[in-house]
Amino acid sequence: MPIESSSGASAKARLLRFILGTLVLLAAAEGLSRLQHQAFAAAAHRARFKAELLKGQPAPAFAAIGTSRFNDSVSPRQMARALAEHGGPTLAGFNASVPSSSLQTQAFLAGVALERQVGTVFLEASPRQLDFLADESLQEAPAPAGFEEQVLSWSELLHYRRALVAENLPRLAALFAPARFDGSEWFRTRSLAQWWSETDERPTPLPPPEVICPGTPATGDPAYSAALEVWARLSQQAQANMARIYFVVPPVASANRAEECDEHWRAFWGALANRTHRPVISFACTGAPDELFHDRFNHMNWRGRAALSEALAVAWAADLEKPRCEGRP
């Protein structure tokens, strides 16, 4: 291969082209990050990503928001299909669940859903959802201090550079066409490999859930009073937006059932229904077969997802037809 001259006009031209090429590259990257500011901001953060996808939906009528348990086990598409089959309307939905999310994250996403005029919100109400109460990553970053930070803060590309991590690049791409996704495609655990199986096979039906209505005599664990307050605020916000909230306790495998299907938690769900004036649909004690779970504890596989999506749709259709908790305080 011939080597270009290292001196004279040719070298100067090469240097100039190199500098210009690099500057154009940087300017293009910075320009793209400014044009797609929201996408870059969202791609680097799982909750913000789901929020941004939700905002990009054409007309989401319902949303499911919870932890990895809900993320794995609710398919909006399957729910919509089952709802239509059981006499309900044909609606589009979105799964805004985020693995390991805190209650604060759930409240943030529920707020986005309500702002987006989502009519029905299914909130996961599980012991797992209570585990993490603080999520500092959702707070606004502090103002830049010092020379370095002030210079760096000028660049949107630097600010949201984590969007470029290989793991986040598909999210960035998805945010250019958010309407193509219903939220359930993201952050799945091992059931991901079997996602294509969900369309054809009829799910193993789940036993009907227990519906805990407001007015049930119950006293919640005072340790979780802060959680009750968060959920009560969300319930009020939903009412103000003419939206409905259903709290859902997802199914649990036999190995963990004793932990979640006991009087302590039953009393807490009762207290939740009383505090929020909304029903709690509990699958905790339904005896869901272990074959519906991929981790033998509480994460559902693709069969479980189909089953829970159908069961939720059935419960919702029934409630739409004749509210179970109507007339109760």
Add this chain to the structure above:
Amino acid sequence: MSFTSVAFLALLLVAVPLYWMLPWQRARLALVLLASLVFYAWRHWPSVFLLAGTIALNYALARLIESTRRRIWLVLGIVANLSILGWFKYSAFVAQNLVALGRLVGLELPMPTASTWLPLGISFFTFQVTGYLIDVWRREVAAEKDLLVFAVFKSFLAQLIAGPIVKGRHLFPQLHVRRTFDAALCHRGLLLVLIGTALKLAVADVIRPYVDKVYAAPVEASTLEAWLALYGYAVQLFADFWGYSTVAVGVGFLFGFELPFNFETPYLATTLQHFWRRWHVTLSSWFRDYLYLPLGGNRAHEWRNRIVTMTVAGLWHGAAWNFVLWGFLHGVWMSAERSLSPKRELGRWGTALRTILVFHGVALLWVLFRAPSLATAGAVLARLALPPYTLRTSLPAEWPIWIAVFLLAHPWLDRLLRLDGLARWKVRYQVALVGVLLWLMLAYAGPPADFIYFVF
């Protein structure tokens, strides 16, 4: 100021074009000196006075050595420079050991309050200038008569803090000549600065948090995590220092100065001696020229000379017993290697096996280098070799991939950097490479961290 900071980028953006626009060499040198002092003062401005003081002292001593030919000036120069180094770097270590020794003999000595002021790069510029005084004494280089030239030689920002340790006879001729702008050299400098920065931000700093995690609590690490930390630190240290040295050479090119490369695929060495000819080359040369050879070199007491040289090299890296032990073991290994190595040529597989063995030996000794204490080093080594053997890990899966890719790709990268293979690339491919590097840096750079050799 760090090479990876915005402030440094801003300094280069101002200083380099201005430098080439100035028509007079002395004005250029004054600009380089000013830029170097700003660079040095950025972190801790009082250190500039120490730097200026040692410039004046060594300028005068070198002139005296040359004009009087009296050994006393050389001795005074060496003692003065090493005393400054000793005061800032080793006084706390000496005091700690004296207090501990006192306790052994039943004497309760008060522990003096340690100063937190350790001037950046003091080990490097002290060795550089001490070597220069010896070279003047040996008549290998003339004492520099121009104070401005001497000040730039001692404080040039590219090599001030962590080398390469440039000799007077290498840099003085370049400082005296007014060069015309060399676009090819500048182009190469830009590429080296970018690639060196990427080595630091996208390799060393990505691996660092996980290595730190294991060294913070080695007892809690599994066997697999301990081994990953062993390989991880070998890569982190190399990428960190190689990155620094590459930026240093690149910055030199931007100002039209050619500085020596400090690394040459050291992890492909087939002997430890070979390793030290390829790792931190300018420091190895310094110890060879100013300590090993004056001790007698290979002519007499070779074992002793090697062990003493390497032990002192260990102490140069840090004022702690783990560094001393690290250097001592390197000395023993090198001596044993010279005595025991088979004289016949090794085949392809033999060479590969020896490369792997030398790499693992070096990586194992890095444990002493990285650990904050001998106890921690012992704990890490124990987790590598002793039961319980557990493979669980909470380290991210891409981490070992990162380490493996770097180890496999670094000979190719070395050829590109050192042998200027990049010059053969079409500009559009160079820009594409810059794009990949920028992506890696943007996506993966961790929180800002100093170069490891900044503390030496």
